[in-house]
Amino acid sequence: MTTLTISPNRLAQYWALTKPRVTQLAVFCAVIGMFLATPELPDWRLLVAGTVGIWLLAGAAFAVNCLVEREIDSRMARTARRPLARGEITVAQTLAFSGVIGGAGMWVLYTFVNPLTMWLTFATFVGYAVIYTMLLKPATPQNIVIGGLSGAMPPALGWAAVANDVPMQAWLLVLIIFIWTPPHFWALALYRRDDYAKSGLPMLPVTHGLEFTQFHVLLYTIALAATTLLPYAVGMSGLIYLVAALVLDAIFLWHAWQIYRHYSDRVARKTFAYSIIYLSLLFAALLLDHYLRF
Numbered sequence: 001m002t003t004l005t006i007s008p009n010r011l012a013q014y015w016a017l018t019k020p021r022v023t024q025l026a027v028f029c030a031v032i033g034m035f036l037a038t039p040e041l042p043d044w045r046l047l048v049a050g051t052v053g054i055w056l057l058a059g060a061a062f063a064v065n066c067l068v069e070r071e072i073d074s075r076m077a078r079t080a081r082r083p084l085a086r087g088e089i090t091v092a093q094t095l096a097f098s099g100v101i102g103g104a105g106m107w108v109l110y111t112f113v114n115p116l117t118m119w120l121t122f123a124t125f126v127g128y129a130v131i132y133t134m135l136l137k138p139a140t141p142q143n144i145v146i147g148g149l150s151g152a153m154p155p156a157l158g159w160a161a162v163a164n165d166v167p168m169q170a171w172l173l174v175l176i177i178f179i180w181t182p183p184h185f186w187a188l189a190l191y192r193r194d195d196y197a198k199s200g201l202p203m204l205p206v207t208h209g210l211e212f213t214q215f216h217v218l219l220y221t222i223a224l225a226a227t228t229l230l231p232y233a234v235g236m237s238g239l240i241y242l243v244a245a246l247v248l249d250a251i252f253l254w255h256a257w258q259i260y261r262h263y264s265d266r267v268a269r270k271t272f273a274y275s276i277i278y279l280s281l282l283f284a285a286l287l288l289d290h291y292l293r294f
Contacts, residue, residue: 013089016082017084017098049113049161053113053117057121057125066085069133072199114160116165121157138201141207169231172234183220225253238293244282
């Protein structure tokens with residue numbers, strides 16, 4: 001009698017398909033949305049089920065992304081070690097894995113959270129895995145702008161999980177991530193421009209050059225700074241968030257100005273790294289302000 005076993009190395013390969021670092025940031029934003037949806041602490045059962053369901057569907061979407069872009073990934077130094085790019089996992093295995101964890105995520109959200117959250121999360125899956133990855137990304141240098149909505153949805157998903165509704169406040173959080181995505185991603189694309197040139201994808205630094213992209217990083221960062229003030233302007237947050245946002249925005253604007261006027265790959269790397277810290281701290285400030293105000 002044979003025993004079916006899965007090696008730790010194989011588990012690590014499937015884990016890598018879910019792009020865990022990106023998934024963690026998305027789920028973190030969803031969890032913030034859950035806490036902001038109620039003046040009290042959210043029901044722990046909704047919190048756990050919503051987190052698990054959103055995590056599973058996000059992982060499924062990223063697995064499909066890895067599948068579609070496996071040949072592109074193999075040509076880029078940054079992604080060449082991904083399991084599909086190296087041929088360590090097959091197309092059929094990836095489809096089965098994505099289907100299983102995606103289906104499990106939908107079941108968890110429908111059964112233990114609410115149908116609204118399930119359908120919104122499924123729509124986000126389609127938006128990222130199909131509309132962005134398959135249609136927009138290879139077609140236009142504005143791919144990250146147009147397709148950014150799917151990546152910006154986690155706060156709305158978390159809010160829906162707790163409130164069974166997506167009010168204006170939740171969409172403000174979505175708008176912040178939507179505007180944040182271009183300067184965040186273009187900072188990466190700037191210092192990885194040779195990689196993207198090899199990939200064949202029409203990324204902005206490849207199609208329009210460095211100076212054009214540098215200027216747009218600055219423009220979007222200015223727009224982002226203005227957008228992050230909206231939660232305070234509409235009474236959603238108080239002074240704690242406002243002060244944090246102003247400080248974080250000032251640092252981001254300084255990075256964007258450095259990219260625009262004093263560009264180097266080192267500056268772009270620092271800007272990309274800061275953009276991740278920026279979003280995490282901005283949403284953490286929202287959470288802190290939310291509970292200290294109440």
